[in-house]
Amino acid sequence: MRVKVTDPNSQAMREFLRAGPDVAGYDPRSHTLVVFARARDLQKLKDLGLGYEVEIENLAAVERQMRTSGYFDHFHDYARCKQELEWAETNYPELAKVYDIGDGWEKTQGLADRDILAIKISDNVEQEENEPEVLILSNHHAREIITPEIAVYMIHYLLENYGKDPYVTYLVDHRQIWIIPTMNPDGLDYVFYHDRWWRKNRRDNGDGSFGVDLNRNYAYKWGYNDVGSSPDPSSNIYRGTGPFSEPETQAIRSLCDSHHFRIILSYHSYSQLYLYPWGYVAKNTPDNYVFVALADSMAHYNGYLPGNVASGAIYLTNGDSDDWFYGEQTEKNKIFGLTVEVGTSFHPDTTQIMPQILENLWPNLYAIWAVGEEPIVSVLHVPNTENANGPYRVRARIQPAITLTDSCVLDPERFFLHYSFDGATWDSVQMAATDSVDVYAASVPGRGSMGPVYFYVTAWSVDGRCGAWPRPAPAAVDSFLVTEDLVAPTISHNPLPDQSVYSGAYKVVARLYDDSGIDSAWVEYWLDGPVFAVPLVREGDTFVGTIRLNPPVAGETVHYRIYARDASAHQNLAVAPRDGAYEFRILDYRIFDLESDSLLQPVSGTDWEWGVPTSGPRVAHSGSRVWATKLDGKYSNNADDRLNTPPIDLRAA
Structure with missing residues (x-):
């Protein structure tokens, strides 16, 4: 079954992960872990006092429904991935070249004929030019079938837009772009035709269990502990008999050793994250600022959450690809490897396939551009x-x-x-x-x-x-x-709430914008008689005017409109609201408006301050000023700080 662990206490969770559960996803926003749980996993959760809720009771029934509905027809198995690469090389021979960089485990045993295929895209594809290199790598984990779709789409996008889109043309002309749609071809086909939930490769471990987690099989800090990977062959995070024990990871090692990749994006699913080293410990690398800059820049396009173990974005892993890409700097160059966790499930609804592909298009283009290290x-x-x-x-x-x-x-x-x-x-x-x-x-x-x-x-x-x-x-x-400006200014304004009869002066604040600038702005207001006007004067990025009633009378209603004229030759005029008017009532009691008047009076202590706090929400609906202890720091220990209101007349209560 699939369960969500809802109260992951850090120490208890560490113990649970040490047991090698099949983790489907982690959401750092809600601090929840999704697990494909066996009976022993459920017992472990209970023993550790970790709460959980069941999301899917019968995984087999869900899989049967998906297969009978033709769900997998929407995705690429190994044969279709291979056909896509052959199509690219045949139709764009000057831009695309396919390389067989290694074998799936089953091919090494004579059980199947699946290669690990990579495609290189560049303007002089037959040459090894002195151009920055980037690798987009998909499908370490077999069941993450959205990831080959992203890679295949990227191949089509680059080739079909070359010579048409200047940005794509520039990138292909000035970079060497490598893409691997699946580095786990045996596992991918096993998901398509046998077990939808399969994660590892298809190695026969000789004890009745199958598979090694390819993303725990890299050499850097391989087997660092049993929390980030498992020595148990039956575990879904089994790290293998040794670093690079698997032909699939050996193929990636050889490719990296023979090229000078600056960035590698390793696509996984799911959780909508950008992850970077370290994974084996909750510490940052010496180049953390670089990883943060890259991840933040890509997240700008799709809103994914950047982070690492140290930031709380993900759980501990060891022997993973990103740590090796970056950490191994002796036999190869330093590579900035980032994991992209796509979407919100292993098997997205078919209506979400293209949205998940497209939300990663511009981050991919950015990474390809960034390897050029241009200003x-x-x-x-x-x-x-x-x-x-x-x-x-x-x-x-x-x-x-x-x-x-x-x-x-x-x-x-x-x-x-x-x-x-x-x-x-x-x-x-x-x-x-x-x-x-x-x-x-x-x-x-x-x-x-x-x-x-x-x-x-x-x-x-x-x-x-x-x-x-x-x-x-x-x-x-x-x-x-x-050009002629025929567009009126835009007016943004939060209508005034009801006001106190004890004030008499009511401030109107609006934001006004026009490409040609604002020539003039004003407020017109009225009760039941004549209309009055007051100018709006710029104060910072707002325009401010004051409605004055002399005297204000409780029970009356004030109506007002805001006008703004731009500085164009056409003197375009805007009015807000377009229909009717804003209005507020005059109330027969005081209203504390802490924005324009401190009102309250400290009577003891030194901590109370009135003003704009340095922390808290960036935007306050009711204004920026508050009374606080303190505005920009901690209040004093053992303080006796008192704040009084003005006298309140209760005689008419």
Whole structure:
């Protein structure tokens, strides 16, 4: 059965993992572990006092239903993976070449004929050029059948978009990209045709059990302890008789020894995570900042959670691929290996196959780009404008590459903005530092008429590496328009709640935005008679005005609207709300508004402070100011701190 362990106390969980359970997934967000539990696993959970809930009682029944429904027809078994690679090599011989890098265990015994196949994609695929290399590796664990789909899709995407998509073309021209759809071909077919839940390879262990967990069979810290792997051949995390005992892991070792991969992405399922070393201990590597930067950058595209054992993102493992990719630096170069845990199950619903593939497309492209260690360039938004006379300021954030091999020292003398009004003739201007960290700027002269302005930015390192925005520039460029502004400003406002009769002044705060800028803004308000207007004045990134009633009368209702006019030639006007009006009532009692008035009075101690706290939620619905002990630190020990309200009149209560 499949169970979820719901209260994983760390010490008890360590003892449970030492027993070698078949862990299906771990969610660090909820601190829950999903396990395919045998009777002895359930007993172990009870003995350790670990709570669990049953998710699937009868796994065999679920498997029968999947097979009769044709579920596996939506995925690639070994034969179909092989056909995809042969198709790629046949149809794109100048870009794709297939390599047989090793055998599945059953082939070494004459029981089957399954090879471990890799495909290399590059513009001069027959040559070993001095280009950065990256490997996308799938299917260590047989049942994780979504992972070959991601690899196969990546092959199609790169080849079919070469010469059409400038970014893909740039990557294929400047990188050597290796992809292995399945490194466990025997196990993959065993899942398709025998046991949906199979994890290991198909080695006959000679004692009635089969299989070695390939992701516990790498040499670095192999067998470090029995928590992160198991010496028991019947365990699903059995590490084998020795490091690299399996032909499948030997094939990966040989490939890494003969190439200079800088990044390897090893695809697994599931949990929506980016994992990196160390796995064998709860410690960070000396290059943890590099792993964090890579994982955070990829997570930007799909929202996966980055981390390692030390951060609490995953449980202990030893003999895994990532630790060896990075940790072994004597016989091969240092490789930044990351595990990508895809999706939320081993066998996603068929409607989720393509979404799970696509959510990993851009992270894959990013990793392929990142191995080039080029300066990182991104342009801050350049809005359209009505100003034909210019100039037009372009700002770019320029940072060193994430260091994988050699540190990237920037050369600010060679930061350039390139621009064109027709897309054919280009001019360049050097960019200069601004007051903002890592931000550089330059201006494009006025266009003189309506139309597009094309531009791109290049930034060089002192050793001659060039980064650009857009990344494949000048094959792809950015642009903005000199055009008429026919769009009114946007108005964002949280309506005022009911207010106290004891105030008389009611602050209205709004956020206003328009590409052409805000020319003027105001609030119109009324009771039952004439309409009054007060201006909205910019304060930081908001506009503020005050409705004043002289005198305020309890029971009355105040209606108001917000207006904003942009600075374009058309003077576009926006009003909020579009229909009707905002309103609030005047109440016959005090309302404590801690945002504009401290109101309360400390009467003893020194800890009470009124203001904006330095921790807590980044956005507060009711305002930023609070009374706290303290705003930016810990309160005093054994303190007697008292805070009083103003007098409260209860005579009418």
